[in-house]
Amino acid sequence: MSMINKYIIAILIFVLLFLFSYGVTAMSVKQCLFSEMTGVINFEGKPAAGVKLVRMVDYNKAKYDETITDENGNFHFPVIYRSNIVGMFLPMQFVVNQKITAYKDDVEYLVWETTTMNSTENYEARGKPLVVSCKLSLEEENYIKINGALIYGHCTWDVEPDPPVDFSIYYDDDNEDEEIK
Helix, strand or coil: CCHHHHHHHHHHHHHHHHHHHCCCHHHHEEEEEEECEEEEEEEEEEEEECCCEEEEEEEEEEEEEEEECCCCEEEECEEEEEEHHHCCCCCCCEEEEEEEEEEEECCEEEEEEEEECCCCCCCHHHCCEEEEEECCCCCCCCCEEEECCEEEEECCCCCCCCCCCHHHHEEECCCCEEECC
């Protein structure tokens, strides 16, 4: 075995030992799949105690967790992170589906639903903690656009929505059906 081959083998062994002694996850990209969320659930204008909340996050595979509101309607979901080793070496599109469903008296209510394409924690609140006030309602869900993502549900929080887009600049005022080229 030549001297060069011995050096190459020694370097490979050193690199492998280094990687596994410090843990491969220490060298991965940390991605936020669902920011920490705290808040209150209201029903008919009053805090709703004992409401079961089921959170779903889907990044290649759906995962679920749940919590129950306390006597004042308060709830808490911790942040969900994922380590992505492949993302260090290959470009990948980050897309995560998020959903929170509430169950009260055998009725299902949509509380929160969105698809995020950004792995930054608290992206839904422009960097601030995500503290929400949500109402249980079977009415059509509201939506808010934050950083280009539509968030559906019956929650409000301290965030400035994206400004509305003026699509009229793409159409001729005299002929509304004709697209300007």
